[in-house]
Amino acid sequence: MRAVFLDYGTVSNGDLDTASLERALPGIVVHARTPQEDVPARIAGFEAVLANKSRIDGAAILVNPQLRFVALTATGVDNVDLAAAREAGIAVCNLRDYCTASVAQHVFALLLALTHKLAEYDALVAQGRWQAAAQFSVFPFPIRELPGRTLGVVGYGTLGKAVATIATAFGMQVEVANRPGGVRQDGRRDLDDLLPELDVLTLHCPLTDATRGLISRARLARMKPDAVLINTARGALVDTAALAEALRAGRLGGAGIDVLENEPPPADHPLLDPSIPNLILTPHVAWAAREARQRCLDELALNVQSFLSGGRRNRVD
Numbered sequence: 001m002r003a004v005f006l007d008y009g010t011v012s013n014g015d016l017d018t019a020s021l022e023r024a025l026p027g028i029v030v031h032a033r034t035p036q037e038d039v040p041a042r043i044a045g046f047e048a049v050l051a052n053k054s055r056i057d058g059a060a061i062l063v064n065p066q067l068r069f070v071a072l073t074a075t076g077v078d079n080v081d082l083a084a085a086r087e088a089g090i091a092v093c094n095l096r097d098y099c100t101a102s103v104a105q106h107v108f109a110l111l112l113a114l115t116h117k118l119a120e121y122d123a124l125v126a127q128g129r130w131q132a133a134a135q136f137s138v139f140p141f142p143i144r145e146l147p148g149r150t151l152g153v154v155g156y157g158t159l160g161k162a163v164a165t166i167a168t169a170f171g172m173q174v175e176v177a178n179r180p181g182g183v184r185q186d187g188r189r190d191l192d193d194l195l196p197e198l199d200v201l202t203l204h205c206p207l208t209d210a211t212r213g214l215i216s217r218a219r220l221a222r223m224k225p226d227a228v229l230i231n232t233a234r235g236a237l238v239d240t241a242a243l244a245e246a247l248r249a250g251r252l253g254g255a256g257i258d259v260l261e262n263e264p265p266p267a268d269h270p271l272l273d274p275s276i277p278n279l280i281l282t283p284h285v286a287w288a289a290r291e292a293r294q295r296c297l298d299e300l301a302l303n304v305q306s307f308l309s310g311g312r313r314n315r316v317d
Helices: 019-024 036-043 058-062 082-087 100-115 118-126 158-169 191-197 217-222 240-248 290-308
Strands: 003-005 048-051 069-072 091-093 150-154 173-178 200-203 228-231 254-257 279-281
Touching (some): 019 290, 036 058, 058 082, 082 091, 100 158, 150 158, 158 173, 191 217, 240 254
Parallel strands (some): 003 048, 200 228, 228 254
16 A cells, blocks of 8 residues: 655654554655645555645545545544545544653643743743842742642543543542533533632643634633643634733733644734743643654554554544
8 A cells, every 4th residue: 555644744853763654554655744735746646645734635535536544643633524535435543542641741741830930930040039139049939739729621531531640649639521512421510610610721622613712711701810721632722812811911820832723823823922921832742752752653553554454443434
């Protein structure tokens, strides 16, 4: 099966072992990146397409009737026209649970940096304020402990559960929200009821019509003024303009954001203003520990092998 990887550079900095993938797909053609307008032509002649964020839309599928298999190096499948793939008889698979440890660690890296004011204290030392202090310790920025605090989780799959486990180890109370558009479950509460009680809200749900704009201006207003919002899921879950306003006005204690609606973001994105207080913004790297990215390739190879043997491993259709 002839195969092409459209955007390998989004997964590797040249630091991964590709042996498992090459065994599964001998002779695979690899491109670091593919401009979107070149996707239909890059697919031409190939039966299998591997991609991370390159869009495989209906037009690309229509002009490539030889295509049999699309394998994604991500959990999200919103970059593939699944209806068109289904109609054309193309199998689509994704990856699951490959970056759980990396994402969960990143959530708490953001949370601890915000609650311990690490950036502010690092800057204080760089400014010479510790060196000039009259005592051994300088602590003008408030530090908060996590035990006894309440963490709310939206999206209680593998990632949400991993974050909840770490929160419990820190002595936090965990509340799970019913996901809008999902099935209501015993032991979970509606998000609007939970928001006023939460010290931390972390998002791990998919982006759907029901969750787009989930954290709206109105919901931000329901949160405690010292609460922290963490988003490592999808950027469009949050009204980012409203978030910037809330942080500037002191109506929210902090935010750790790893994802934005458009990536890379435009220069005028509201969260890119360096004057916004209590905000840590990272460039969609929660998933990107080297071990997670290696696991990504190895799991991808297993998906390919399953398809070639007639299996349905991680099929989404």
